[in-house]
Amino acid sequence: MPSVETTLRGCHHLTINPWSGALSLRYDKTPRGRGAEILAVLWRYDSKIKTVHGLRSPEVGHLVENPDGSVDLTIPGGKVLHYTRQNGSYVPPPGHMSTLQKWPDGKWERTVLGKRRYRYDQKGRLYAVLDFNGNRATYVYDGGGRYVKRIQDAAGRTVQFTYNDDGYVATYTDWAERVTTFQHDANGNLSAIVAPSGCVTAYEYDANRNLIRMTDPMGHVSEFTYDSQSRVRSWRIGNHPSTQYVYGLDTTRVINALGHATDYAFDSAGRQLSRTDPLGNEETRTYDAEGFLTSITNALGTSQIFYDGLKNVIKYQRPDLTAREYTYDSQRRMLTSKNERSFVTTYTYDSNGNLIRRTDALEGQRNYAYDSYGHIITDTDELGRATSFQYDTYGRRTARIDPYDNQRTFEYDTADRVITATDELERATTFEYDANDNLTRVVNALDGERQFFYNLDQLLTRQTDELGRNTDSQYDDLHNRTQITDALDGVTLLEYDEESQLVAQTDPNGHRTTHTYDAAGRRTGTTDPLGHATAFEYDAVGNLTRATDALGRQTTYEYDSRSRRIRVTDALGGQTSSAYDGTGNVTSVTDPRENTTAYVYDALNRPTSETDPLDHTRSYGYDAVGNRTSMTDPLDNTTQFAYDLLNRLVTLTFPDSTTNQYAYDAVGNRIGFTDAIDRTTQCEYDALNRLTSIVDALNYTTSYTYDAVGNWLTVTDGNSHTTTYTHDALNRLTSETDAIDKSVGYGYDAASNLTSKTDGNAHETTYTYDAADRLTGVDYYDATSVVNAYDAVGNRTSRTDSWGVTTFAYDALNRMTERTEPGDKTTAWEYDAVGNRAKVTDPDGNWVSYTYDAADRMTSATASLWSTTNPVATYEFDAANRLIRKDLENGTYATYAYDALSRLTSLENRESDDTPISTLAYTRDSNGNITAIDREDGSRVDYTYDDLDRLTGAVKVDSQQQTVYDLAWTYDAVGNRLTQVKDSITTTYTYNDANELLSETTGGQTTTYTYDGNGSLATKTDAAGTTTYEWTADNMMGQIMFPDDSTNTFAYDGDNRRIEKADSTGTTRYTWDGLNVLSERDENDATVAAYSHGYSLVKDVGTFVVAKRGEAHQFFHADQIGSTTNLSDGSGNVVQSYDYE
Template structure:
């Protein structure tokens, strides 16, 4: 501090009888007075580089002129000379131009004129010797190529884990590390190698304590008088203490303590709970490493004290061989041997894999730096190092690209230039922590740390700041999010987490046993869980309110059996390197795996015994997959290991290209090439399809997508808050949807562009417990422990309830009508039976690969058999109809054979898109595609055709059906708004559509069910199924136990009745004695109707499909070909001669306005998608029934919708009330019409592997 000066104060005053009056004052400062200063304290010396040491101290004096700094290069007691002075109040000094790898001692004293304080304590540090001490220090950020080449030092380094034994709290991991710049190091594993327990402390005359770490780097500490030590290098946060028994304790930030004996050998590793891993020795030889639970690794040596064998508790061995002190081979526990070849300077020059392939070739320069590395195919990467003007190193890659790195004298990465010249820039604080990162776009993120190296602030662009606080054991105690949301953590004295309190003050708690193992938790709803362990520390039980899961282990800690809460057991076997080779499920079905010499997967055998083979190249890249039918897919790569070619089993080729930064910039097939562009930080900025239409993407400084611009210039925008939560989405019509969130980042409201707001609330565990629609109607969800839904109460008070078994399978559901469904599962949790309180039931069986084999109900039994690739090949339905399927080598359906040996054949083009459908009479339908894979032309067997035209955004804008002579059957030309919705249609059609303006008034109940339209009333049951309607089409409806329409009665007519298979697909309709049965295509997700039959299985209408419905053949063998408008409605039928036989028109929601012709075929509204008419403008979509008059479904959808789109929560809604632009081919399937024509249509096979109706 500044020294003090005496101060004289003169006063001029007068006195009278009552008071003393001050007339004038004046201060006079005298000359300064010196006193002997106090000694500085807290002197600390920190190494900055190979030639620089920084000093800091504490000013304890109240009077000094400055400080003198003295240095000794001899010892801490002699040889000190003055090297400089600094002024008053200055408490730092940097000593430059020092020798490399040399220790210096420092002391400081204050002075005031000729008076000097006592000396501070002595501080010492050593300038860096980077090749030994810093080259491999993990806390240093250095440029790396292929993760094995250090571009700061020119070192080649590698590591491999040879044995792992599960143990608590830390597994026993036997790992080797090699560094070519440390080739002189020779301890137990040969020159240049160290191992995971290779921690050694060396005491150099009690002036320096040097610790050698497992990865090869060394850190020196300067001992202090109290037995503690100061690390020489900044960025070292371990503490080192010499105990009174002359042992040494190295404590890491995580509170692990590494104890060294007086000779410097590591003897134990103790975690924060006192659990000790012990190391025992035989003389200098490490004999064993033993975990707290007793599992151990043991070691055998050759005569030169080099480790030649490591053995784990199961007796598995890893073996090592040496030549002239070099580790030349290691043989893993599977007896596969990797070999190393060295230069005369003990640098690895070749690595030979267990298959015998040389996979790495290294060349070094005279300075021992790696200058060339070639891979197994002799693709070479070369390296140069230039120390002027900065430490610059350059990698020249095999693809011609260049990477450049600039480091400081501490070998810290300052600038990294990628292959396109863009740079990442780094700065550091005095403790070597990464202070800032400036990305390739110039955007900077700032990091702030405490003096123990813990991150306390992260400042991202746009003001996004996250803060962290810690306790003295470096445990995070508080996280303050960018919006001020605070999460708090509490710990016990050992540092075990006791509680987490989220930003909404919900708390989860944890309890531990004496060894620090978690034994109990209580979640935020006070739901408990408990855990037990075996003597080795393996978790053996997990118990929740639902039940207990049990685990058993082998001696190495691999799980041998897993027993679920229902008592079902899955078992596992492993090879000697812990790869799974055998899995037996609870149904005693087996999966097996084998591996090649390089430990890559070679074969997998499924539960039915079908074998898939895999091969890998010299670089362990997957090159072939051969399925159980011997169909082979081949993969090829470029010199940078990017996948460039996939050749499928049919010989069709897909290609991929990459930019200099190895980002995919092109993908191609027989149709053309897609192109991709990226910004400097790798965000996708453009996508150009095969027809050269471009979609553009923009991002903010945090790389969050902010705009999408389609091929016609329409822009969609997004904004975000500081936590990256989407705040708004603005469509191309400038309509904005707003989103809000609670402090736990859960969506709490959505405001749509009309201002209507939907609100959501959650329980403490984050389960959504209420949904309130814009009209204020609330749906409530209740949960039981395990966060399973126990009941749902709709806005009018109807309730559904659910019960689960211990595994979480739903075993009972009671719907609002009071119907109870009981669900039964097999040992591997597959649904095998549903029993209803009505007495009805569904049964299911499966094969070993979980494919559905049979399903049955009161209607009958359906059976399915499969080929080796799990495609259905024979289906026999409930009425005895048999369907046969075949497939090409690519797994695409080649044929479907109907009853009566009638076969439809499918062929595909070079991109596996369907290009031809041929029926059993030789009639051929063909498809042509544009380069983007969209249907361009469909040509029917009768010469008619349909042409499709798309805009630059890939949306359908023109559909044109023509007769063979180019006469237009129907044509629609669409005008689209910015949102992609159709706002105008120019029609040419065989019948004129006359829309009569009318207004209807709709009344709804609180759960969105329709109550009334004008004078027509509708009644529903508690499940929401329509029971009746009045008016001209008055009807009564009944429903099955699982909410499938059972019957419809209109007036005095005989009712229509319906039957379904156990998947809920309709398979029969009957009115009186008139029975119509449906033969379904069980290979397709849509379960298309292949044939209508009478009760004697005689065909009444047979359908042929390609991309949608192509044709129907009636009972008189007359062909009708279907022509659709742009919404998938049937507009016309033509016969085999290409003549128009029937024409149709519709109002927008699908109600048929007019029909000219005599066909009673069922595919009208939505006919292209297989939707059938049921009369009176009711349509069956395959999953539900739609009323085109009201524009609503007559029962609730099984799809509960998405809270981000509140409209989807209305389970009666049809096509989001926009049927002109959105297809609703089922109760829960929405898509834009202009995306209806798939880019690539494959006759892909779908079949339910698991029945999820109970989920």
């Protein structure tokens, strides 16, 4: 039955029943421990039951035998169960699955099916409660037999009660000897509860014993008013608006503190028939003759509930007619559950009713064993791996033992609170609590201490971390947190409406975000500190149906009768549709291009296959506990996964049968990794499971240290060179200092935006932000700056830098459609419905358009540099989405082959008549390193590597098997090259402690290097003289001055893209598309070269396809890493070739 419920701190539960208007206040002090579930210690106040006003014996119920042989049994809460006498047996009231038996000695026993037994003495007093595992709670009464004096749990511990002269409870002492005191007024009404901590909650009543005022330990007052029938008419806290109740004939209107009304209708038994929310959305309910809920109808349709003769739910059917079904034994224990896909899970029990086996739909069995008290002592999973548990005398779990016999142990205080937890590596964390059971102190395994402080209402007011830094919180009288003060005194303010809905949040910079809600409490809008508003709309059951962004662009959502999202329509009308199976698994997704991906699941709802729109299927396998054991691609290449007894990945087996192996410590930290060539990397951790060292396959060690809260203090590399870090009180990085004391410093505003960076040259860069925390300005030490502007949804609309103003435009899906640079040079982009780039147009009007297959793989590129009709390049892919062929419009083509791990094994660039342009065959080791490259002419390069996969040798032979070059390298612990031997000539290298190259010496000739405070190259001195390097304020290469006084200069835009280069040959300016160069222009702004790009593995980073320089066209041919190996002309003739060492 619906109620307005408020959970008050300290075991108070306040409810108002909208049918009866009764105010109920429950005070629950049920302890924890063995058999605690049968040891209930609670009292209840009910404004409609005038005989229950003060606290007498705790609610245990009592039994009365009537003259006609029937029995009235009062259970906790005051409800009376009437058992009729028929044929020597007692028949329970409808809907109550219990039996009642009278023993020859006049005592009674009530058995609740599948739960517990209650025993009453000859006077009808409860004296024992037993569960089916033998746990027993015993009730002892005072000398007069009227009041419970003591309750003893199954382990022999007791809670005790004392009473005042009027028979009301005066004190309650739990088994930790903590005393709660109860005070009553002259009329026997409970007037105060004094908690063991001394906190006082006070109560006041009117002449009719209606509770009219409750004052919490902080002095916050809740007030209640009543009508003449003692039904709550209103209630409020402090000076806040009240919640009001208006009663009709079997109807009640509840008007909340914001004035929004919810209407209820009830039948004569007080069962809810309907609920209409403040927006007029109605939910209705029906019941059977015995009062059990049979249907719920709302805007989505009708859900139905079906029962067996014992009133167990046997079927729950949703509006779409899918259903879950259940069966039970005679003790009302569930035997089977069948889901909407007709897969069945079965349950088996022991004679005490404990679940001992769960058998899933794939016959996997999880088994449980129990001790004589009903505690689980072993949990054996579907693979037969057992986790065991140990308990103390009081039923508290003291140890968890995993399948490797590693133990995690726990110690408790007398109040059953964990005070020490010791992990599997015997590292202990300790805990302390206050008298109200609030956690006050945690001391970790390295003696780091975190403290917690609370107000009288037991709300967390301060948290002090291991470095003694405080975070403070303040609350209003509704217990809403209203202020958070961080360790640097930054203040976040939170505001709420009268229903405790967050309506505003002000960050430490004073920037305020606001929220609005509809009458049903759903958020309808958010306005950022700049006044940009986002709006939300919902259907009758609360599903989001429309989101309108700050530019007025709408995304809509549709749902099925089970509130599953079936369609999303974006701001450009593109629709994404989803379908589901009966259990809610997504079975297909159709994108805005109407291409569908399908998914299949096993009986345990694990995805077993995924089929793309081109009917290529990727499949998955699992073990009995749900670990993924295999993944097979559409070409039947299978990767396998093996796990240890704790479900941690230990072996990864690739399709070529090579493996990666992983090792762990007892708490799950990965301590070892062995690659496919059997080389091992080892890791160590501290007592807080923080990585402290990595020892690589060559036994070089990188180590880490931390402060008490886990921030890096130092990182020491394999050469024993240490970088140090400092952080502020909010754990933000404030400085980074390398091994030669070059330092970078960082500053932040109160909202943690980076506001300054001081580099190693002591040059400061400052950053400014708008109220929405978007970067609006960058000011460099050399007086240059960058200014950004944004639209209402955060897209950057302009950038002003030393070159002028660049503007940006976007479509309704926030995809950039135009960029106009100084000089009115506009680059434009177009997209298809799913976001694939469909066309790129450069400032000269040169364009490239792209087509894609149903799996969104690029199939062609048409470049106006070559032809406006015929594709300049077409692409083919295999079922595993790997490029296997590229055809260029000049007749040349490239083919690609791969191994089972999708690593390239051959790349052949050929002319139209199959004449090789460049043919490359790759041999790899088990780690994927290329060990040889063979060309069709018989030439070959062989490569060798060390155990860290660093290249140590390269030997090239020509087609006549004559050595072209023979190279060898050595390295230090961190990868600095120490020596190079080329054709028996050795070059040596030296470095400083910051790994900066200081010198290289070849054949007695030495080249030296110097660096600035940022570690950027400052000078290079060799036999020809000194070359000097200058860097921009943002540490980009600005100028190179050569020994002959010639220079190369470079210029950048505000995004640090190189847009100009000047050297002895002249000036070149660049237009970019992301990382792709679109065109080159000379100093007169005339275009000298234009480029078109095609398919690449990296999104938005294309490979060169064709270029036009003057009137000549160049087609590009590349190796495995995309480096250009050849250029061919428009007729397919090779005009330029490149080779690389």
